[in-house]
Amino acid sequence: MGAFRSVSVATLGFPRIGPRRELKTALETYWSGASELTTLLGTAAGLRESTWLCQRDLGADIVPSGDFSFYDHVLDTSVMVGAVPARYDWNGGAVDHATYFAMARGAPGVTAGEMTKWFDTNYHYLVPEFTPDQYFTLAGTKALDEYQEAKRLGIDTRPVLLGPVTFLLLGKMSHGGGDPLALLPRLLPVYAEILSRFAAMGVSWVQMDEPALVLDLSDAARAAFAEAYTYLTQAVPAVQLMLTTYFGALADNLATALALPVHGLHVDLVRAPEQLAQVLEGARPDLVLSLGVIDGRNVWRADLSKLLDHLEPVSLARREIVLAPSCSLLHVPVDLERETALDPDVASWLAFAVQKVTELKVLAVALTDGRDAVRGALEASDRAAASRQVHEKIHDQTVRARVAGMNQTQARRSSSFETRRVQQHESLNLPPFPTTTIGSFPQTPEVRRARAGHARGTLSDAGYTEFLREETARTVRWQEEAGLDVLVHGEFERNDMVQYFGEQLSGFAFTKYGWVQSYGSRCVRPPIIFGDVSRPVPMTVEWWQYAQSLTKRPMKGMLTGPVTILNWSFVRDDQPRSETCFQIAFAIRDEVLDLEKAGAAMIQIDEAALREGLPLRRAGWGRYLQWAVEAFRIASSGVADVTQIHTHMCYSEFNDIIAAIGAMDADVISIETARSKMELLDAFAGYAYPAEIGPGVYDIHSPRTPAVGEMVTLLEAARTRLKDDQIWVNPDCGLKTRKWDEVEPAIANMVAAARALRG
Numbered sequence: 002m003g004a005f006r007s008v009s010v011a012t013l014g015f016p017r018i019g020p021r022r023e024l025k026t027a028l029e030t031y032w033s034g035a036s037e038l039t040t041l042l043g044t045a046a047g048l049r050e051s052t053w054l055c056q057r058d059l060g061a062d063i064v065p066s067g068d069f070s071f072y073d074h075v076l077d078t079s080v081m082v083g084a085v086p087a088r089y090d091w092n093g094g095a096v097d098h099a100t101y102f103a104m105a106r107g108a109p110g111v112t113a114g115e116m117t118k119w120f121d122t123n124y125h126y127l128v129p130e131f132t133p134d135q136y137f138t139l140a141g142t143k144a145l146d147e148y149q150e151a152k153r154l155g156i157d158t159r160p161v162l163l164g165p166v167t168f169l170l171l172g173k174m175s176h177g178g179g180d181p182l183a184l185l186p187r188l189l190p191v192y193a194e195i196l197s198r199f200a201a202m203g204v205s206w207v208q209m210d211e212p213a214l215v216l217d218l219s220d221a222a223r224a225a226f227a228e229a230y231t232y233l234t235q236a237v238p239a240v241q242l243m244l245t246t247y248f249g250a251l252a253d254n255l256a257t258a259l260a261l262p263v264h265g266l267h268v269d270l271v272r273a274p275e276q277l278a279q280v281l282e283g284a285r286p287d288l289v290l291s292l293g294v295i296d297g298r299n300v301w302r303a304d305l306s307k308l309l310d311h312l313e314p315v316s317l318a319r320r321e322i323v324l325a326p327s328c329s330l331l332h333v334p335v336d337l338e339r340e341t342a343l344d345p346d347v348a349s350w351l352a353f354a355v356q357k358v359t360e361l362k363v364l365a366v367a368l369t370d371g372r373d374a375v376r377g378a379l380e381a382s383d384r385a386a387a388s389r390q391v392h393e394k395i396h397d398q399t400v401r402a403r404v405a406g407m408n409q410t411q412a413r414r415s416s417s418f419e420t421r422r423v424q425q426h427e428s429l430n431l432p433p434f435p436t437t438t439i440g441s442f443p444q445t446p447e448v449r450r451a452r453a454g455h456a457r458g459t460l461s462d463a464g465y466t467e468f469l470r471e472e473t474a475r476t477v478r479w480q481e482e483a484g485l486d487v488l489v490h491g492e493f494e495r496n497d498m499v500q501y502f503g504e505q506l507s508g509f510a511f512t513k514y515g516w517v518q519s520y521g522s523r524c525v526r527p528p529i530i531f532g533d534v535s536r537p538v539p540m541t542v543e544w545w546q547y548a549q550s551l552t553k554r555p556m557k558g559m560l561t562g563p564v565t566i567l568n569w570s571f572v573r574d575d576q577p578r579s580e581t582c583f584q585i586a587f588a589i590r591d592e593v594l595d596l597e598k599a600g601a602a603m604i605q606i607d608e609a610a611l612r613e614g615l616p617l618r619r620a621g622w623g624r625y626l627q628w629a630v631e632a633f634r635i636a637s638s639g640v641a642d643v644t645q646i647h648t649h650m651c652y653s654e655f656n657d658i659i660a661a662i663g664a665m666d667a668d669v670i671s672i673e674t675a676r677s678k679m680e681l682l683d684a685f686a687g688y689a690y691p692a693e694i695g696p697g698v699y700d701i702h703s704p705r706t707p708a709v710g711e712m713v714t715l716l717e718a719a720r721t722r723l724k725d726d727q728i729w730v731n732p733d734c735g736l737k738t739r740k741w742d743e744v745e746p747a748i749a750n751m752v753a754a755a756r757a758l759r760g
């Protein structure tokens with residue numbers, strides 16, 4: 002403690018799905034009934050063990066426990082404190098796996114919890130649900146058990162808990178609302194109990210994650226932090242707390258954080274390097290500082306020499322410091338070493354979770370023993386940084402010139418929506434309340450198997466194409482029979498709506514094993530945007546042409562928009578994100594124009610992640626929305642008036658950004674509304690949104706087939722808010738995750754509901 006130049010290496014959390022997605026496989030096998038709980042538990046224990054040992058062997062001095070989760074760490078916290086909603090019929094004892102998974106995924110007769118994105122990541126958590134008379138109790142000992150499990154393996158870990166204030170702020174009150182923060186006094190004794198049990202086990206430090214400290218906070222929320230940490234440090238003085246913040250600057254919450262009686266503070270110096278000076282100036286001399294210097298949200302290799310220039314002066318002060326990733330490594334892939342097919346130049350610029358721990362170790366050694374002690378590693382880092390600055394693979398003058406020459410005409414349709422609408426209606430001649438779907442249909446095991454076989458070489462190009470054509474043809478025929486008015490090809494050729502495009506665009510690299518958890522057992526492999534982006538050849542035109550050739554009804558062209566491609570990729574950090582977004586926008590614009598040329602009358606450009614890309618602080622919203630909307634317009638505005646542009650967004654809480662949604666100037670937008678019972682449409686109605694809207698009329702995540710009457714009721718609710726000729730009929734998005742025997746009856750009922758309205 003307080004030793005001169007004490008520098009240690011910590012991690013704050015590690016990917017838990019496993020290097021080969023072992024946890025995904027084990028979970029899905031267990032859920033399907035094909036394996037026993039003990040098998041799942043065994044796989045999980047094995048993963049935890051190898052994760053701990055791996056981090057220790059890489060040189061981490063402080064290794065976390067409790068960061069593992071069977072589904073979600075926020076759900077784990079709800080279970081830990083006994084926040085189990087009444088509908089799960091919990092008996093008050095230890096929460097068993099069946100209850101846990103029912104909360105996560107629903108079970109016969111009970112709905113799952115609501116899921117929403119974790120800060121500005123593509124990870125989704127289960128929203129804690131509280132009641133005004135909520136009572137908390139220690140109902141889950143996972144955190145305690147995992148600490149002891151590691152200890153038995155000889156590793157004294159630093160347990161991680163989601164802090165009480167962030168936990169409450171992430172949750173919501175059921176029945177009539179109220180402020181979750183009001184529950185803090187009832188919650189704190191449970192946290193104190195856990196901390197005292199840790200103390201009894203000999204735990205010296207606990208990592209308390211409070212990422213809410215980087216958000217815009219009310220005075221009441223700031224006061225809650227003071228209340229919580231005063232209470233906990235007094236109740237359990239034996240355990241030292243590392244208050245952990247990430248995903249941004251503390252900014253106006255810095256004074257609050259520095260005034261808390263905790264023993265350590267972790268700050269994100271990747272998103273907010275400028276806060277180092279303020280933190281050093283304001284921190285008590287005995288406050289242990291954990292410096293988040295390695296990017297936990299992106300895959301770029303760090304420039305270690307440059308970091309050392311900043312860190313050496315800090316390490317000379319008489320203060321104990323910890324070097325850490327900016328946040329948990331949950332958001333990056335596990336190990337770059339497995340990516341043997343990556344372009345070696347690109348690979349030399351990257352670091353995944355394993356490599357990031359090594360980088361921290363190199364920094365720590367340099368700070369304690371001097372740079373010479375790690376000369377080789379520093380030189381390799383220097384070379385990578387230098388090569389990335391000048392490499393020909395990164396810079397494409399044509400692309401840069403195109404973005405530099407961008408003009409207003411390119412970002413405007415030639416006529417107003419009212420004019421376009423007349424032409425579109427005349428040429429399309431659709432019935433009132435036209436029916437359609439959001440784009441994908443079930444990615445069945447057969448589809449996945451065919452693609453995997455094709456990738457392995459056991460299924461030929463011709464065989465794979467033939468398989469996809471049959472799947473597409475069957476789906477087109479089925480949509481005609483079901484009576485849908487506007488068809489989709491089904492997206493069977495796509496592994497993922499972002500990765501599929503990333504694999505075809507220049508400036509993108511993609512991984513084989515770079516899986517990152519999105520929710521539960523679901524993962525994505527975000528493409529890596531390393532260079533200037535362009536589209537060498539059409540990406541979707543052939544599939545669209547084939548699908549349209551099978552039907553006389555309109556077939557929607559189906560694209561992912563520039564903002565969503567950006568937000569769901571690992572983005573280069575050597576230029577503003579807006580610049581990269583405009584480059585993607587021009588690539589998508591080229592595709593839109595090629596689809597139009599091929600005859601597409603409707604083109605959907607999904608911007609699923611437009612809203613979720615909003616900066617965490619409101620002060621950043623205006624600028625982001627400005628360039629994000631402009632990028633969408635660059636992508637979509639090249640077409641003739643008669644070509645109908647659709648867009649789609651999930652997570653459709655639009656009240657505060659409705660003007661930006663309007664400014665996108667799409668002709669039709671489909672949104673998710675089924676679970677909110679159409680209340681989301683109030684934003685559109687209040688703003689007098691002029692264009693057409695497809696509010697999702699059934700929640701595809703529910704295994705239950707929605708009745709015709711239910712959907713009619715929802716549509717009637719929509720009619721009280723919108724004009725009839727604005728309304729489209731479609732489900733919420735996500736059909737790719739369902740089975741055909743769930744999709745078929747539901748869509749049949751949806752078509753019947755639309756017909757009932759027409760009748």
Ligand SMILES: Nc1nc2c(c(=O)[nH]1)N[C@@H](CNc1ccc(C(=O)N[C@@H](CCC(=O)N[C@@H](CCC(=O)N[C@@H](CCC(=O)O)C(=O)O)C(=O)O)C(=O)O)cc1)CN2
Nearest residue numbers: 123449450452453495496497498499519522523524525569
């Ligand atoms: N990028 C992105 N972000 C998103 C969404 C989205 O669709 N895409 N949707 C929202 C919700 N998030 C989601 C994220 C993932 C999935 C999802 O279904 N993921 C799939 C993987 C999708 C994929 O890339 N599939 C590949 C690889 C499939 C695979 O696992 N293949 C096996 C082999 C399979 C076999 O042999 O049978 C293997 O490679 O080992 C493919 O189809 O080609 C999964 O985890 O199962 C769904 C929703 C928000 N964020």
Ligand SMILES: [Zn+2]
Nearest residue numbers: 609650651734
């Ligand atoms: Zn969606």
